[in-house]
Amino acid sequence: MSSDDPVVDVRDLGKRYEIYSAPRDRLKQMLLPPLARALSRPEPRYFREFWALRDISFQVRRGETLAIIGRNGSGKSTLLQIIAGTMAPTTGDARTHGRIAALLELGSGFNPEFTGRENVYLNCAILGLTREQVDARLDEILAFADIGAFVDQPVKTYSSGMMVRLAFAVQAHIAADIVIIDEALAVGDVFFAQKCFARLRTLVDSGAAVIFVTHDMSTVTQFCRSAIVLHEGRQLFQGDPVAAIRRYMLIGREESSFSRGSSGPADEPPEATVAGDWPPPDALVRAPEVDVVEGGRAEFLGCTVRDALGRPANLFEMGDIAEFFYDFLVKDDIGIPVGGISIVNDKNIIVHGKNSLQVERGPRGPVGAGTRLRFRQRIALRLTPGEYTAVIGLAATDATTYANIDVLPHDDLTARTERISSVGRACTFGVVLRRKGVALTHHGLCDLDGDIAMKAHRPDPGGERTHDRG
């Protein structure tokens, strides 16, 4: 095998599951078809077919990193299991060359009654290492796992974080040619995740191929050289990670009444407005999965997200302006209304939140029952690529508080502001790398204002020379 030959070669792969509506049907399926065959009768079937994967083909070479992305249930884990050899395909095949390290299901390779140390030996033996080889690596494995005295406790007493530490430490030290990881790093803390990525980078540099399932889009862009998008068991896309994320973000959206905003087709969708214009009230959407907490004093009517051209959009490039429009029907007399949005990432962390008290100070008064309150909130999405949801909130405050916002302590302001409605998952949108200019405008969750100055200073015999850059 030459060094350029694929170490993973997946061809026309398909996986069919048999779905039984009752356990007894499984038994019938085992017993009755052979009987029917013996009697030369038509074979009965007691299950429904479900194809979790269809026509999947790709190759991975040494030193390559491949991400597999897709919505829940798209077939990612099934595909990894077939590559890892723990599940057989129904059609096609997945050939692999070399030793495989797989981190698929938490604790799956461990015997819960054995200690961590014993499990290291057990796991390594399963992976084909001799006792002497394990002895030689044990210190390194345990140092990497860094679980202290727990290493001599039964694994059943471990937290999930400890379990993944030990499992990753083993898999990362067995000199594997192919490393397969299914989201497993997500249960470790951030320091351990960083250590794992550093280790994976070393493995890749030394020629291992890494296949990775993740829902974390920044991992895809930062770590992987290519990506496959699976959707309902089909391979929608394979190639550049950024293009793959775009494709992934569009799943389920292109068919809906939403369109793609800045990434969309050149022809404008019918409901586009001029940027900044208020869309007609019936253009607002109330998604079925919104999570509304309201005390009956106002009703959330819906929202729409528009791009800088006024087109409905839910996919933006880093730094694009998004305009959020959202309406409430006030059902009771309330004080001075306050509207706001919090943007929440896939880890349920609020990456940005702002309400109208924080941005405007125009004359305002209380509003009465029957008023339709309309908000337009413009946000520059200077966020890391990923999927986000918006929480939309309505609150009210009194005239005295409103007049004294600048002097009131924050806690007083909060205490004097009544929460009226909070709408979780009011809308979702994606942020992807930019296509023009610097693709990734910053690292980390959000882009903070700031600048960088540099001075180069080189003392020399003829006097000092200083260059300023700012």
Ligand SMILES: Nc1ncnc2c1ncn2[C@@H]1O[C@H](COP(=O)(O)OP(=O)(O)OP(=O)(O)O)[C@@H](O)[C@H]1O
């Ligand atoms: N043993 C099984 N029997 C029947 N159907 C199954 C079985 N295992 C998985 N499936 C189905 O196959 C499809 C693909 O499952 P899989 O776990 O591979 O998806 P996934 O992309 O890894 O999902 P997630 O992101 O939620 O982990 C799903 O619809 C799932 O319900």
